[in-house]
Amino acid sequence: MTSFLLAMLRCPLPGALRRSFLAMLCFCGLVCFLSACAPQPQVPAPEQELFVSLSDSLRSKALEYEHRGDLRQALLRWGILQTLNPHDKEITARIERLKQETRTKAAEHFQQGVALYEKGLPADARREFLYTLIYEPEHPEALDYLLNRLHDKVFITYQVQTGDTCREIARRIYHDPDKAFLLSAFNKVNSCENLIPGTELKLVALDQALAGDAKPTEAIAQPDGPKVLAPERQKKKEREEVYNQGEAGASNETPVVEDGAKKNSLKYEQAKELLGRQKYVEALRLLRTIDVNYRDVARIIATTDAHIQQEADAHYRKGISYYLSEDLDQAIREWEEVLRLRPDDLKAKKDLLNARRLKEKINKL
Amino acid sequence: MLINKFFPAGGLPSFFRILAMLMLVLLLQGCAKGPTRFVHLSRAEGTPSFIPVIVQFGDTLPSLAAKFLGNADKSWIIAEFNDVKEISPGQELIIPLEPFDKARLSSKGYQTVPILTYHNFSESKEGLMVVRRSDFAAQMQFLQDNGYTPISLAELFDFLQYRKDIPPRAVVITIDDGWRGVYDIAYPILKKFGYPATLFVYTDLINGSGKTLSWDMVAELDKAGIDVQCHTKTHRNLNRVLDHESFQQYATEIEQEITECTEIVESKLHKQVKYLAYPYGETNKLVMAFLEKNGYQGAFTVKRESNPFFMDPYALNRRMIYGDFSLETFKKNLETYSNEALR
16 A cells, blocks of 8 residues: 555646645545544444453353352452353353352351350451451451451440449459549540449450559569660660560460460350359459450449449448347348458448457357 | 745655655554553443453553553552463453452462561671661562562551452561661662661651661651651550559550650651551550550551451561571561461
C-alpha cells in the first residue's frame, strides 16, 4: 500500500486530479490520526472469542484448586469464567454446588469454634475460625472472633449497682479500693460517691500481677529506670535480658497460654457448681484465681461479692439483736458467720471478742 | 505566483509532498499500535472485580500495574494471580482489582510478617545492639535477592485488619531509639534499595549530641520515608513499678511516658503518631489501655516471632537483629508462612 501511495504521489497527473487526490489523502490521514488519538473503544462481545486461551487456563486452574481442596480460589476462578462465559450453564451449576459446599463447611467450623471458645479453649477455637475463613473468606462473625474477641481483653464492662462507689467497685474487682482512680481515668465519672445504677463503666482488666493487694511481682528491686542516655553497659545488660526472655518465650508461650485457658475453664465450671450449692465464699475464692477477663468472671465476682456482703450484714444485725436479748450463744454464732463471710470485718471481730469474754465471765460466776 | 512555485508542471509540489508524507506517517502510526486492549465486563454477584486484558507491545507487569492498579509496585498482584513472571504481546491476563488472597489462608497455612528490629549502626565496630554497615548492606541485599519486600506499617496494618493483600514475602524494618548511626549508615542504604522503614524514637535521646540524632535529622528522615513513631519519652520499662512508687504514681508516670512522646513527635514533625515500640519489649494491660485511650493503633514487643493477621495489634512480635548475626542467622528471622494455628 505504501508503494502504491508513493507511486501516486510521483506520477504526473492533471492538476485537478492531483488536488482531489491530495485532498482525499489528507482527509484519510486526518481520520486515521484522530482515530489513533481517540481512546480505544471498549471491545464489545463476543468476549469468548477474545479470551479463549484465558478461559482455558482459568478453567484448568479452577479444577486444580478444586482438586487440592482450595475451594475459595477455585470458586474465584469459576466466578471469573462465569463472567467471561455468561451463557455456560455448566459453570453456573458448578458455582452453585461449590458455594453450597463452602457455606456448609464454613458453618460447621464456625459452630465448632464458638463451642470451643465457650469452653475456654482459645487456640482450638482460633483453628476452627481460621477454617471458617478458608471456606468463606469474608465470614463476619469468624473475623470478629479472630480480630477482636480472641485477643486478651484490655477492658471489661461493669454495670453500676445500687450503692456502688468507685472505691467499692475497685475493692470488688481489684481487691484494692485505692485503685478507684482507674475508674475516673478511663470513664467520665462526675462523682465517685454518686454513681448512677445501671451505668456501664470500662474497667482495665489488670494483669493478675498488677491487680492484687500486694505490689506487682514485676516491681521487685527495680531501681529508677534507665534515664536519658543511660550508660550503654546497663542498657545492654537489660536488653540481653529482654533477648533471653524473647527466646524463652518463643519456645513455651503457646503451651502456657493453652494450659492457663484450660485451668480457667475448669475453675470456672467448679465455681458455678459451688454457686449452685450456695457456697458463695468458696465460689468467690475460686473465681478470684481465674483471669478477670475470662468470660463473665468479672460480673460473677461482682454479684457474688454483693450477695456475700448482704448476707454478712444480715448476720451482723441478727448478732446484735441476740446480744441485746442476752442470747450470747446465738450472737456468737451469727458473728462467727459474719467473719466466715467477711474475715476482715473489724466490728464483728470486736463484738465477737466482747461476747466471748462476757460469756466466760458469766460462766465463771 | 505562489501556487506555481508549489505546483511545477512535472510533478507534485514539495509542500504537498511533505504534507502527504506526513499524512502517510500518521496513517501508518495509527495502524501500528493501540493501547492495551481490555474489556469491562458486567460483574457477577459475589465475584471480585477484575479486568481481562490482552498484552500489547511495550506492556510490562509494572506498566500494567501502574495503569490498572494505580501503582507500578503492585505488579506482583498481576504476576501472582496469573502465575507468571514475565509477559509477552498477545498474552491474555486477568488484572484483579480487589484482594483475592487475603492473608494467603488455606488449609496448608497462612502468611506471617516478620518485623525486624535494629538499634544502632557503625562503620566497623560490632556490638549486640550495633550492626556494621557492611552487615546491614548485605542483609538488605539478601532481602532483595531473595524476593522479600519491605512494607510500611500502614501496609502491615492493612494486612492485620484483613483488608488488603500484601506481597508474598513481606517484611517490616524498624529501628529503635534514635542513634546517629541511623542517619549516617542505615538511611543511605535503605534509600539505595528504596525500602520503607520505621524509626521509634524516645524523645529524650533526640538532642543532636555527637552520638544521637537531632530533630532536623529526624524530620529529614521522616520526610524521606523513614516513618517516625514513639518509643516513650525516657525509655523506662512500662511494665515495672519502681520501689518508691505507689500504684497510682506508676499509672500516672507511664501515661505521661506515652503522651509526652506523642506530643513532642507530633509537634516537631506535624504528623499523627499511631504506633509505639515498648521499651525492652515489655507491656501489660494497663499500658495497652493507656495506648487505646490516647489513640494508638498498635504497639510492638520484642517476642521473637512473625505476625499472622490475627495478632493482637497491641502485642505485635518483633525480631531483634544483633550485630553478631551471620546471614544464615538473619535468614532464620524471615519466616513468612506458618501453619501453627491450623494444627
